Amino acid sequence: MQMRRLRDRLGPLWWYTLLGFIVSHLGTLINVFIGLYLVPRLLPGEDLGALLPLMAVGAVFSTPLALLLIPVGKFLSVFAARSETGKVRSLLSDALWISLLFAVGMTFWILWQGDALLVRLQVTDARLLWPVAGFAVLVCIEPIISAAIRALQLFKPMLVAGLITPYVRLAGMLGLLLPLGALGYLLAQFATQSFGVLFGAGVLYLFLRRAGPRVSYRPHWREMLRYALPLVALTLVGRIQGPIEAMVIRHRLPFIDSAGYYYAVMLGNIPGYFTGAMMPFLWPILSDRFERGLKTEGMLMQSMLFNLVLGALFVGLFALFMPWFFTLPGPWKPYGAYAGFVWQAALIGTLKTAQTFYTSHEMACRRFAYMWYLVPMLLLESAVLYLLPGWAALRPWLPATLWNWVAARYQPSLQGFVTIMILANAAFTCAMLIEWAVRSRYSRPSSIAVDSNR
Numbered sequence: 001m002q003m004r005r006l007r008d009r010l011g012p013l014w015w016y017t018l019l020g021f022i023v024s025h026l027g028t029l030i031n032v033f034i035g036l037y038l039v040p041r042l043l044p045g046e047d048l049g050a051l052l053p054l055m056a057v058g059a060v061f062s063t064p065l066a067l068l069l070i071p072v073g074k075f076l077s078v079f080a081a082r083s084e085t086g087k088v089r090s091l092l093s094d095a096l097w098i099s100l101l102f103a104v105g106m107t108f109w110i111l112w113q114g115d116a117l118l119v120r121l122q123v124t125d126a127r128l129l130w131p132v133a134g135f136a137v138l139v140c141i142e143p144i145i146s147a148a149i150r151a152l153q154l155f156k157p158m159l160v161a162g163l164i165t166p167y168v169r170l171a172g173m174l175g176l177l178l179p180l181g182a183l184g185y186l187l188a189q190f191a192t193q194s195f196g197v198l199f200g201a202g203v204l205y206l207f208l209r210r211a212g213p214r215v216s217y218r219p220h221w222r223e224m225l226r227y228a229l230p231l232v233a234l235t236l237v238g239r240i241q242g243p244i245e246a247m248v249i250r251h252r253l254p255f256i257d258s259a260g261y262y263y264a265v266m267l268g269n270i271p272g273y274f275t276g277a278m279m280p281f282l283w284p285i286l287s288d289r290f291e292r293g294l295k296t297e298g299m300l301m302q303s304m305l306f307n308l309v310l311g312a313l314f315v316g317l318f319a320l321f322m323p324w325f326f327t328l329p330g331p332w333k334p335y336g337a338y339a340g341f342v343w344q345a346a347l348i349g350t351l352k353t354a355q356t357f358y359t360s361h362e363m364a365c366r367r368f369a370y371m372w373y374l375v376p377m378l379l380l381e382s383a384v385l386y387l388l389p390g391w392a393a394l395r396p397w398l399p400a401t402l403w404n405w406v407a408a409r410y411q412p413s414l415q416g417f418v419t420i421m422i423l424a425n426a427a428f429t430c431a432m433l434i435e436w437a438v439r440s441r442y443s444r445p446s447s448i449a450v451d452s453n454r
Helices: 002-042 045-056 063-068 072-081 085-113 115-120 126-151 155-180 182-209 218-252 255-268 270-275 279-291 297-325 333-338 340-364 371-397 400-409 414-442
Strands: none
Touching: 002 155, 063 085, 063 218, 072 085, 072 126, 072 218, 072 279, 072 340, 085 126, 085 182, 126 155, 126 182, 126 279, 155 182, 155 279, 218 255, 218 371, 218 414, 255 270, 255 297, 255 333, 255 340, 255 414, 270 297, 270 340, 279 297, 279 340, 297 340, 333 340, 340 414, 371 400, 371 414
């Protein structure tokens, strides 16, 4: 009875966030041990910096599929909110078959043309293309599985998977890292993510067996198209920006810089262990409430404040204590010069989470005004990160005065790249907060949305 009262007081978002935090916290020590001790102990420093971009490039190759499947997550939620499980079954089946066919073709393409990718990442082991292809396949299938589980609000199986996954990852690392090195790391990561996908697929199979016969969702095609079209540009730009942020440090700087930044990201991700507990539950609850005509602004405010306050606290703690932490015995000690990048990585992660919360809310409410400023800003950041390191090659096409002015003031450096990312993500977040404030000031309360915002 006490647990039921607590759940009623917290509401579904905070109740499942609390459970998600407890579950993820049980695996936090395992993930920290793997990322900060086990991997650096068993991998040479020159391989550390290649790990993050190798796992990120699959998102680029799956961009055409991502564009095609933009409306799937939203309309799975719409049909679930209306109890139209036959349409859920039909849409989910079609999306999975399309994803599988695309994944097969993309795998062959990566294995055929992947040598150019390895050259840019300064990696010589051609066997790494196999897990890279595997990650690309998962990037195709995992979003459909997770979107369906969230849309159907199957939160308890999500928590069970979150409880088991860290131990699967640890077992894979212990078994594969030492004999296979970087290849073993990627295979262990691939096995962990594959477990999550297979577990989710099993949960959906059991649910859909009871969902009744398929029902066509063809009458909703125009509605789905109207929802998807505004998101095409954002998806395209996001699939470019993310890998550029991950790859530019490895591609343009010495190995020591990319290895040092690996530590900064691993430590800077710690705030995400707390705010990330909310992420899987926020969007489906928001979407369900919007489709039912209920208020959503209160949930957005709570999640944004939670993320920004917690992130600011960790940024301050990292700025104070990380120089001391890097003096402690451990594989990170040779990278003490990079201690100052931990709080910067945490700040970038906090800002990105704020952006995800806001865009999730707007997409759940079928509003896309933020794209008019976000897409150009994302393109500008990507262009700056990509072009500045190769400034010398632009000399024939630019006015001499402009080229000389930039060349005299800029040299590629880790601090330069990170500063650009911080400024860009701060600008993205501020623009969203301004839009939110302006809309809140001029919008009128809806007379039909009568509900507490817990």
